[in-house]
Amino acid sequence: MDKKYWLLMKSNVYADFKEKQALLYDTDSGKCLTLSQGEQIALVKALYEDLNLGSIEVSSCDLTDVEKGTCIRLLNDYGMARLVAKDECPTKPVALVPILSLNKDVDKLMDKEEGKLLLSKDITKYLLDVNIQLTDYCPQSCPHCSGYCKQFPCCTQGRESIGQLSAESLEKLLRQVSHYPVRTINITGGDIYTYEHLDLFSSLFAAGTKMLNFYVSYLNYRPHEIVDCHRIHILVNAPLHTDRLKEVITQTKKKDVCFHVIVEDGQQYEAIASVLEEAQIEDFQIHPFYNGNNIDFFKENVYLSKEDIESCKLSIREIFRNQKMNANFFGSLYFYPDGTVKANPNSKALGNIMNDEIVDVIFKEMIDNTAWRKVRDATPCNGCVYQFICPPLSNYELAIGKTDLCTVNTL
Numbered sequence: 576m577d578k579k580y581w582l583l584m585k586s587n588v589y590a591d592f593k594e595k596q597a598l599l600y601d602t603d604s605g606k607c608l609t610l611s612q613g614e615q616i617a618l619v620k621a622l623y624e625d626l627n628l629g630s631i632e633v634s635s636c637d638l639t640d641v642e643k644g645t646c647i648r649l650l651n652d653y654g655m656a657r658l659v660a661k662d663e664c665p666t667k668p669v670a671l672v673p674i675l676s677l678n679k680d681v682d683k684l685m686d687k688e689e690g691k692l693l694l695s696k697d698i699t700k701y702l703l704d705v706n707i708q709l710t711d712y713c714p715q716s717c718p719h720c721s722g723y724c725k726q727f728p729c730c731t732q733g734r735e736s737i738g739q740l741s742a743e744s745l746e747k748l749l750r751q752v753s754h755y756p757v758r759t760i761n762i763t764g765g766d767i768y769t770y771e772h773l774d775l776f777s778s779l780f781a782a783g784t785k786m787l788n789f790y791v792s793y794l795n796y797r798p799h800e801i802v803d804c805h806r807i808h809i810l811v812n813a814p815l816h817t818d819r820l821k822e823v824i825t826q827t828k829k830k831d832v833c834f835h836v837i838v839e840d841g842q843q844y845e846a847i848a849s850v851l852e853e854a855q856i857e858d859f860q861i862h863p864f865y866n867g868n869n870i871d872f873f874k875e876n877v878y879l880s881k882e883d884i885e886s887c888k889l890s891i892r893e894i895f896r897n898q899k900m901n902a903n904f905f906g907s908l909y910f911y912p913d914g915t916v917k918a919n920p921n922s923k924a925l926g927n928i929m930n931d932e933i934v935d936v937i938f939k940e941m942i943d944n945t946a947w948r949k950v951r952d953a954t955p956c957n958g959c960v961y962q963f964i965c966p967p968l969s970n971y972e973l974a975i976g977k978t979d980l981c982t983v984n985t986l
Contacts, residue, residue: 577634577635577636578634578635578660578661578662579632579633579634579635579660579661579662580632580633580634580635580638580658580659580660580661581630581631581632581633581658581659581661581664581667581668582618582622582630582631582632582633582647582650582656582657582658583629583630583656583657583658583659583668583670584622584623584629584630584650584655584656584670584672585601585603585654585655585656585657585670586629586670586671586672586673587601587602587603587673587891588600588601588602588655588656588672588673589602589673589891589894590619590622590623590672591960591962591963591964592616592619592620592623592960593958593959593960594958595611596609596610596611596616596960597609597610597611597615597616597619597620597960598610598960598961598964599619599650599653599655600889600894600964601653601654601655602673602888602889602890602891602894604654605885605886605888605889606653606654606655607885607964608649608650608653608655609960610646610649612642612645612646613642614640614642614643614646615642615643615645615646618631618643618646618647619646619650622656622672623672623674625674628667628669628670628671628672629669629670629671629672630667630668630669630670632661632667633647633658673891673894673895675895675898675899698934698937698938698941699754699755699756699933699934699937700756701905701906701937701941701947702752702755702756702757702906702908702933702937703756703757703758703759703905703906703907704757704758704759704760704761704906704907704908705748705752705757705759705760705761705907705908705910706728706760706761706763706907706908706909706910707740707745707748707760707761707762707763707909707910708730708731708740708763708764708765708909708910708911708912709739709740709745709762709763709764709765709767709770709772709773709912710738710739710740710764710765710766710767710769710770710912711731711732711733711738711739711764711765711912712732712738712739712764712765712766712769713730713731713732713764713765713766713792713795714766714795715766715792715794715795717792717794717812718812718813718814719812719864719866720732722864722865722866722974723810723812723837723864724763724920725920725921725970725973725974726862726864726865726970726971726974727835727837727862727864727970728761728763728790728808728835729763729790729810729835729837729862730763730764730765730766730767730790730791730792730795730810731763731764731765732765733765733912738912738913739765739769739770739771739772739912740770740910740911740912740913740914741914741929742771742772742775743929744910744914744928744929745772745775746775747928747929748910748928748933749775749776751932751933752785752933753785755933757785758785758786759785759786759787759788760785760786760787760788761788761790762776762787762788762789762790763790764790764791764795766792766795767789767790767791767795767802768791768795768797768799768802773799773801773802774801776801776805777801777804786806787805787806788805788806788807788808789802789805789806789807789808790808790810790835791807791808791809791810792809792810792812793809793810793811793816793819793820793823793834794816794819796809796823796826796827797826798826803830805831806831806832806833807827807830807831807832807833808832808833808834808835809823809827809832809833809834809835810835810837811834811835811836811837811847812837812864813837813838813839813843813846813847815843815846815847815850817850820847820850821850821854824850824851824854824856832858833858833859833860834851834856834858834859834860835859835860835862836848836851836859836860836861836862837862837864838861838862838863838864839863839864839866839869839872840869840872841872844861863876863877863971865971865974865975870975873971873975873980874982877971877980878980878981878982879965879966879980879981879982879983880981880982880983881961881981881982881983883981884961884964884965884966884981884983885964887964887966889964894963894964897950897951897963897964897965897967898950898963899948899950900947900948900950901946901947901948901949901950901967901968902967903966903967903968903969903970904918904919904946904947904949904967904968905947905948906947907919907946908925908933908936908937908940910928913927914927914928914929914930915927916928916931916933916936917945917946918940918945918946918947919945919946919970919973920970921946921970921973921974922945922946923945925939925940925943925945926939949968950963950967950968951963951965951967951968951978953978955978955979956978956979959979959983961981961983965981
């Protein structure tokens with residue numbers, strides 16, 4: 576007798592289907608299952624069709640079928656689905672499998688005037704981080720100076736001498752930001768110590784309402800009553816001046832400091848890390864820098880493998896987020912000495928703080944999408960089942976000009 580069953584998916588299993596592959600990801604356990612056989616993909620697709628509501632009828636014949644039976648056993652073994660005998664449960668069971676549906680999708684809202692009004696409502700809540708370059712002046716001549724800041728937070732000289740952000744511009748910016756739910760404000764230069772209006776920070780942030788970070792080259796660091804009251808990020812790059820780094824370590828021993836190690840190869844890392852290790856520095860971050868000639872270093876240390884991607888446990892909310900926004904870029908604005916405002920160091924300008932209100936800049940970014948909503952929707956990522964399990968695009972992809980910094984072979 577051909578016995579009937581319900582094959583019922585768990586409600587927390589995310590699925591993605593491409594031309595020749597399917598992926599199932601259990602957001603509870605973090606288990607990941609990929610399928611490449613046509614009948615197996617078709618069976619799972621049926622489970623995710625709207626009308627089937629996460630369950631389909633299968634028979635004992637299906638269980639003995641090579642492809643279908645293997646697929647059903649895999650789903651059961653991975654804890655992603657279970658079989659329910661139909662004679663024990665005559666009524667079709669329902670599982671609300673995760674499928675993204677947004678009432679406030681930006682692309683849909685832009686098509687109508689009332690949608691744009693809805694989008695602009697409470698738009699200031701989207702601003703999370705503010706990055707301010709106070710000056711482009713710096714007495715140092717670091718190699719790749721203009722490139723560092725394109726890949727990670729860092730000070731930089733201007734290619735053309737712009738000078739410094741005016742006191743009027745800074746006051747206007749800080750006045751607006753004080754009313755926004757901004758988490759952190761990151762301050763860079765040039766050499767921030769040459770900025771004439773550092774005292775403006777002491778009055779606004781005396782109450783500690785915002786997290787204030789100062790980014791400083793180790794070659795430029797010196798004790799300062801305002802800077803030293805906040806979080807200091809010391810940037811260390813090659814060629815290393817060992818004695819100077821040791822001096823800075825001594826000067827900042829009792830301060831709130833994080834060291835940032837900028838490296839282009841393993842040799843540079845060893846040289847800088849050995850000094851930090853000798854001084855027992857535990858609060859530091861490593862920033863690989865792509866210089867145009869060290870792609871092998873990136874393949875070894877930055878590129879993700881399939882195992883790396885699958886080991887990152889994600890919630891349904893995070894996967895859906897990856898489909899519509901970029902968690903690396905979203906909520907950040909960058910302000911430059913001439914007043915220019917960008918959503919990312921690698922994107923086009925959105926306005927100028929002297930002429931535009933921040934709320935208008937945020938709205939423009941939501942519409943123009945120069946960075947905040949950049950997702951993995953281009954080739955080859957859009958043909959990969961790991962498309963939205965993979966971390967969002969970063970500035971490394973933009974700098975290298977390659978979206979798939981991984982070793983996953985897209986079929």
